[in-house]
Amino acid sequence: MDQIDKEIVKELQKNAKISMKELAEVVHLSSPAVIERVRKLEEQQVIEGYHAQVDVKKMERPISAIILFKSKDCKALSNFCHNHPDVLECYRVAGEISYIVKLATNSVKSLEKFIDESMLYGTPSTNIVLSSYENKVIEPFTLEG
CATH class of the missing domain: 1.10.10 (Arc Repressor Mutant, subunit A)
Known part of the structure; x- marks a missing residue:
């Protein structure tokens, strides 16, 4: 490039x-x-696709949360998240926490249901998003020297 x-x-x-x-x-x-x-x-798959940026609040999902998991069963938690309609992103990470999940849902009740169902796969720590900033442009970098 x-x-x-x-x-x-x-x-x-x-x-x-x-x-x-x-x-x-x-x-x-x-x-x-x-x-x-x-x-x-x-x-070359540098550009993987073209996507619509959607405002989840306007899609009737006003509650966003970031949930940190200490998982008991990584594969099962990953499958659960992959198949859950409220999950926007799911990251397996190294360290004390094994997964970070971002979700958007329509109510506190549905968030509670997600948490209850996910407890089969690990221990969640839920953080409600109050506001956010998202950088939508990745600046390519070069190594100089």
Whole structure:
């Protein structure tokens, strides 16, 4: 990846709906050259897909929580989370905590139900999200020196 590819990726992260013509103008290339570079980035799976950013609150899920787990059965907890409709993200991590789960749900009652059901697989520690900031653009870095 050269600097132009990195700029293309950065711009697509900001706005995946940008036209190839507009993207070409931003990175100072012709439209065909940008189209070819984007195609190659897709083939190399640097760009894995294009997604809609959804506001979970407007999808009737006003309660977000981050739940830390000391799991008893990692595989079972992972399967439970993978199949649960309220789970947005699930990370297996190293350390005292074995999983971090981010979920969005419609009520305290449904959050409580998730916690109760998940206790079969480990010990949860629930943190209700009051506010958040999400950086939607990953800055590619280079090692210099």
